[in-house]
Amino acid sequence: MQLSPKGVITFFAFFISWSISAQEIDQKNLIKHISYLASDELKGRKTLTEGNVKAQGYIISEFTSYGLYTHYKDYQQSFSFQNRRENKEYENAKNIVGFVPGTESRKIIVISGHYDHLGIGKANAAGDSIFNGADDNASGTSAMLALAEYFSKNPPKHSMMFVAFDAEEMGLQGAKALLEDFPFELEEILLNINMDMVGRNDKNELYASGTFHNPYLKPILERAAAGxxxxxxxxxxxPSSKQQDWTQSSDHGPFFSKGIPHIYFGVEDHPDYHKQSDEFLGIQPDFFVATTNLILNCILELDQSLLED
Incomplete structure (x- = not known):
């Protein structure tokens, strides 16, 4: 059963025009996704918790409604791992994986965002103990869902795999598990596009990290982002820059380690990063919608340009 947010969407009605064009994601659904995934009902979405399972159900329901294919039973790729920090074995964690076949190429663009977060911890000064993870990473998961919906209606030239990763916060475990149990040869992966924290930025800036390692991608993205x-x-x-190196900072890291090109879309850390204050009401709706549409345009340009190459 598809779940719906409880009334908070109206908060954004004054800020967003719901007009949809041929190359725009469904803005209304984008906000619906993040308002639910970042809600208190999911209690921070920590791996193997009830809230994490609810998030899985929501994502599966959306993939089902888009008519996505999958190579795993009920869209779920199960895996286990050892959490060294907790000295605990986690069994039956789940990535949620959907697929859209390409019209002109069998090469695969993997589009990803992790849906897990930190769960419940010690209450802060305001008495809030839930790490809702609105920007980290309900935003990236919601953008992934919006992109999956778009490409289910507008088939891409390359095949596209849409992945909601679990256990990112425990050492990028979901991404590692996908690559260990990938349904094709890894050589078939053309590119990973990973989104982690794309919902807010006071400077109106979004970073595309990864072109240093694959310079041929940069002019393609520059064309897509012009103006x-x-x-x-x-x-x-x-590695030698004064900037923090994000190459291994999220689920694109295991792809990089396997020699697979990646683009990581994200913002620089804000004061609410990994705090209970990273909540739905902190998301900047105009920025989030514009960012997701910018990422869509980048993917469309990559889908065309890499085919020609």
């Missing part, structure tokens, strides 16, 4: 708002910046991928 865009938010501004697309490049960086956070050079």
């Amino acid at each position: 865009s708002s938010p501004t697309l910046l490049f960086g956070h991928d050079e």
